[in-house]
Amino acid sequence: MRIGLLAAGAAMALSTAAWGQPMTGFAPASAEKQRALEQRFDAEISPRAISERLKLMSAEPNHVGAPHNIKNAEYTREQFKAWGWDARIETFDVLYPTPIEVSVELTGPTRHKATLTEAPIPGDESSKQGPNGLPAYLGYQGDGDVTAELVYVNYGMPADYETLARMGVDVKGKIVIARYGGGWRGLKPKLAQEHGAVGCLIYSDPADDGYGEGDVYPKGSWRPDNAFQRGSVMDMPIYPGDPLTPGVGATKDAKRLTREEARTILKIPALPISYADAKPMLAALDGETVPSSWRGALPITYQTGPGPAVVHLVVKSDWKLETLYDVIATLKGKDRPDEWVVRGNHRDGWVLGAEDPLSGHSVMMEEAKAMGALLKTGWRPSRTIVYASWDGEEVGLLGSTEWAEAHAAELQKKAVLYVNTDSSGRGALDADASYSTRRLLNEVAAEVKDAETGADVRTRKLANVQVRALGPDASDRLKDQAKAAAKGEDFAVDPMGSGSDYTPFVQHLGIASMDIGYSGEDEGGVYHSLYDTFEHYDRFADPGAKYQAMLAKTVGRVVMRTADAEVVPLAFAGPAETIASDVEELKKLEEKTRTRAETVNRLVAQKAFALADEPRKGWKAPPRQDAGKPLDFKALDAAVARLKASAAAYDARSRAASGLPAGKRDQLNAILQGAEQALTDARGLPGRPWFRHLAYAPGLLTGYGAKTVPGVREAIESRRWAEAQDYIGRTAKALDRYADAMDRASALIRS
């Protein structure tokens, strides 16, 4: 239908608006009732209330253990109660290092002592709270007092160390300085440590995060020269949450590892610094001039060192147990109380945390308030709705992980969907999500209006994908998505990695999840700094809370539709196609990786590098690589083919599902509730059993960024060929289990 329209009426604006359209999981009559409910829900959403709540909650520092963070937990609980929810605080006791001493000094050939504090900014009242917040600090770094020559390692990612090795630059015994970007923060000190460095500095280069992006705060929104990015460097790709209690809730009586036994705590000291402090240190480096892609926007010649710059770095922390305060609020389902829709946003911030996370937290509370109002008019969800205000996300997804681990069995049995938000921005809709939620999200997006353009969010997203795909740097994935968008197909959801509280739900427990928000048009620059204030947010991120209100309407619909649907509103045909193309990508990757390894080995053997490199520089040839043999993809191909057929069959039949007799519907809902868990493997991913999802996971070497078919992909990327073959089999079995679930669901409808 949509294709025909587009082809026929080129002059017509894109549109996907939706009254009278089918609503997955609902019979037509129920769909119209649901839409009426949503209209009433929307009427309760107040941008002003969102904004006032944000201001209130971000008035004082909100890190783990800060009095105001605890006060906010109590406030959140009381608000939920006042709106008619069951609400309580659930606590956990986790290892939480609090900084005692932090210091960085360039001691030679020139001297410069880093400030490591952020001064208040005129016109930003909130920024006066600086002295009460955390100084420059990276959670779960390793403490130490070291003095060594400095080496600049660009983003400090694996490819950067390969380049350094080619240049003959070794970081052993040195302190590295890496710029933010290119991959997750926590990998920088981890890889530095693995390469023998004794300390790690991370700074915000103005090219990536400062005046390069735009005028700096307070003239514009961007990072001023004295601001730094705090953050966690816990080795979360191994497991997130309390380092002492992997896999179990950090309850009072939990069995705990010692600090030394915990694999996720680094061994070397690390600190973040501002670009004002980084500049004299980088300027004091000599050695190789860096490749052009390594250059930032400081007015210096970027060079690698080592030295002559020498740095003295000290970090000392208090490694005590600290209490986390999760607020858990419930609306019990009237029909299916043991099927849960869980929705969360964290509450702790690095300092005041206005944008990150309280902008999203205030949205979440606004949804709860609006549902409370609906309760008073007699509505009650069919399934149970659980809202969670997580503590300790910033330092390692602590509050969500401990709660998910503590309630693992119950969640795997009951949770239908986990919906996450975090910072709330403005622009087009962005969603990292379980593929099976793609249709649901498109249906919702078609019924929420964009605050600026007046178009529905789905239409805007489809336009956005197509226009971005015209850009010179558009990826092949984006170009494919644009082609699909041109045909009016559902916009794609991105695969789930990590970076916020959905991680334990989808990656550890296999619960269908989504992480959504609006983005691309908020002006940033204050991430994890003192300047993430209400004043900054209201001026640059979402003036007037227009997009926060949209997010409340979007998430509210997702939650209420999932809670009220006669049949869990998941769909599988689109997702099966996505998995199929993920597998095709793998094959290309395998071919490319093998061919490249063979080429490198041939060129090494022929001493071609010595001939190609500038002879006076004394560069080293790269090491030989294991080129392996072609992998056998047959099992995966067969599983994908079956999955596509099973998914198409279920989706075709599911329209009849809401008319099923109650008993069969219960069985169907039970199958759908646990379907995503078929994609997990009890053994988990190689070397990190906590991560069990075989369709998408955060990369071991990307940290947050998603890898699709991760067991196979990461093995290929690292040329561990036997492991890749093993995970081809394991992934094929997971896809078979997933298809089994669909087949069982289809059979129920047909019979």
Added chain:
Amino acid sequence: MRIGLLAAGAAMALSTAAWGQPMTGFAPASAEKQRALEQRFDAEISPRAISERLKLMSAEPNHVGAPHNIKNAEYTREQFKAWGWDARIETFDVLYPTPIEVSVELTGPTRHKATLTEAPIPGDESSKQGPNGLPAYLGYQGDGDVTAELVYVNYGMPADYETLARMGVDVKGKIVIARYGGGWRGLKPKLAQEHGAVGCLIYSDPADDGYGEGDVYPKGSWRPDNAFQRGSVMDMPIYPGDPLTPGVGATKDAKRLTREEARTILKIPALPISYADAKPMLAALDGETVPSSWRGALPITYQTGPGPAVVHLVVKSDWKLETLYDVIATLKGKDRPDEWVVRGNHRDGWVLGAEDPLSGHSVMMEEAKAMGALLKTGWRPSRTIVYASWDGEEVGLLGSTEWAEAHAAELQKKAVLYVNTDSSGRGALDADASYSTRRLLNEVAAEVKDAETGADVRTRKLANVQVRALGPDASDRLKDQAKAAAKGEDFAVDPMGSGSDYTPFVQHLGIASMDIGYSGEDEGGVYHSLYDTFEHYDRFADPGAKYQAMLAKTVGRVVMRTADAEVVPLAFAGPAETIASDVEELKKLEEKTRTRAETVNRLVAQKAFALADEPRKGWKAPPRQDAGKPLDFKALDAAVARLKASAAAYDARSRAASGLPAGKRDQLNAILQGAEQALTDARGLPGRPWFRHLAYAPGLLTGYGAKTVPGVREAIESRRWAEAQDYIGRTAKALDRYADAMDRASALIRS
């Protein structure tokens, strides 16, 4: 053979060394004699003499009309004579604007007067000559006295103006400031003028040409903050040479246009400035923050304007006729005096011109000296060798163009090959060349040893191509070349555009040409500035003149082999394959251009841009584009197929050619001498009839950079579909004529 070796012995180093190998155009016995001659030639090449001559000739400013440039002409002539050559000075009288007044001032909101002079640098004696050289100046800009708001236009290329239009920024009535790079200098004021700007500044951004690249002079080699890049902005893609005498030599009695009639002189004033002077001007701009690819390395937020920065720009020149001094030296051929091998390098520089051009000029003289020594031992070339020291290259290829135009008929009848050099660097061999010279160049490169690695130059080049192809930004073209290199195939030559004195020979007259040099490992940064001194060159570009000596050996071999070969040493099979792949590229370009236009038009009609763009910014949708209809490539496909067959046939038979009886050999040589002219078209390229080559030409919108199959390619790029179809036919006919020549040559050998 080579393939087998590589496959068999992976541990063996690459090698293509060559005694006893075939030498194109020579019978085996003659080849060995030629190799012995080349050994004696090599023995005459003295790095020290090259260096001393360079120092002498770059001691004072050498711009057109400067006393020292004229003195150098006389010195060159006398040296050639002393070495046994016939040598004389040939003069032309050309319009040559000399600066009288240059001034740039930021008048608001802050004030800054640009220095426009380069101070001497301690330790660089030559740089004291500054006051005698040219100030900041761009040849053939339009003069004027203008005051207007400033707009930053990135590189000032067509895509940049498209981006500005999307952002709603208009340069009409403004002064633009563009950074160097992204395309030829002269396009920047030309496009600014076409878009209604009243003035143009061009500055060297430190990201592209300054501290971003490395430590600045004198600590390192790179451009210091007060240095600027002079240059020509004559509209050379229309025609180079004297603006008043297009197509004819600027002899005393030539018919001349008026200055107003000359199409290649701009109408608006333009000047180059340093980054020290650009910084306060760019910092004073407001408006849109630029896209990330537009940012340079100054420590500011790059914004477009217009304003509030206001600039006052004044340029006043003396537009008088000036005399050029070309030195023409000849060694008359003993067997074929009417077949010429022409070899040139220019002599004029922007200031002292040590690297550009005297480093290459000194190499050329060293070759002439060595040939002079061979003369004394009884050698005399079989064909005539003509060496040319060109004047006025910098301002618009004046000396070479006027000479080529004055002697057009004779050159088209006699010239077998034109060999060009310019600045001489260090590193791997680089060649822009007529495709038919590829084999010759590979044979020569296999017999010259790289000064640093000891490998032969061909082996080093093949290693270089393969290693560079592993890089993340490797182009598809480079990857294809690497695959060919892995099989031991000849390294490719790059298609010819413009940028030095080969232009009139290949582009206007259709004479097979090459422009060669060593590059990639010299440290630069002083291009067209006062600091292009002997001191800088000897310290950073080619210490000890090692690569200059290699270049003399390389060019000497090319010239002497071409002069002495029994049969003109061109080959066609490889080139025909290259043309075939150039045509395949065209088809992909056509498909992509049409599809993109259709997509843009659909998205414009659907108002998708308004939905995708940040609503508060008020960006404009792009204009609709003519998507045309699919082109008919049949004629070109047929011509390419025939060309491949004819080329393969000739190359197979040519091995027998040196054994032909003298009369037939004369006929064969005559065919080969003029073969490249088959690729020209008397009507020339659209809108610029001076450019006649249909296989490669400088782009109308790239200036120097080559476009292959330019008549078709540029029409597709600009969506002039009827013109593209027309030039498919014209190019097919040219290829047919080229194949005809090969067939006639083959027939001679067979019969």
